[in-house]
Amino acid sequence: xxxxxxxxxxxxxxxxxxxxxxxxxxxxxxxxxxxxxxxxxxxxxxxxxxxxxxxxxxxxxxxxxxxxxxxxxxxxxxxxxxxxxxxxxxxxxxxxxxxxxxxxxxxxxxxxxxxxxxxx
Numbered sequence: 874x875x876x877x878x879x880x881x882x883x884x885x886x887x888x889x890x891x892x893x894x895x896x897x898x899x900x901x902x903x904x905x906x907x908x909x910x911x912x913x914x915x916x917x918x919x920x921x922x923x924x925x926x927x928x929x930x931x932x933x934x935x936x937x938x939x940x941x942x943x944x945x946x947x948x949x950x951x952x953x954x955x956x957x958x959x960x961x962x963x964x965x966x967x968x969x970x971x972x973x974x975x976x977x978x979x980x981x982x983x984x985x986x987x988x989x990x991x992x993x
Contacts, residue, residue: 893948893971900979901925908983936985943981947974 905921914920932940947970954970955963 896975904983
């Protein structure tokens with residue numbers, strides 16, 4: 874008899890996903906904080922948090938597509954690294970790959986958001 878199983882043998886997949894999303898939010902907040910501080914905001918921490926909540930303006934289709942390609946490419950690369958490694962090396966390489974992928978993704982979104990808001 875076969876038991877129903879999830880799509881992964883790793884029970885910590887959701888922790889990796891939540892960690893990547895938390896890292897994206899943290900990096901996005903840091904980039905917004907830095908931008909607000911450079912612009913001379915009186916309360917950069919509060920303004921940066923407010924900026925993250927107000928991202929309701931949709932990205933232009935080209936920027937959204939590139940953002941999603943970066944996101945999915947980073948996830949695919951991270952999954953490939955996880956598949957090809959094992960043990961303590963897996964944790965180190967997957968963590969490093971995910972951190973780099975999420976940083977590139979957050980940085981791209983930050984740069985394109987800044988340009989789009991400057992044009993408006």
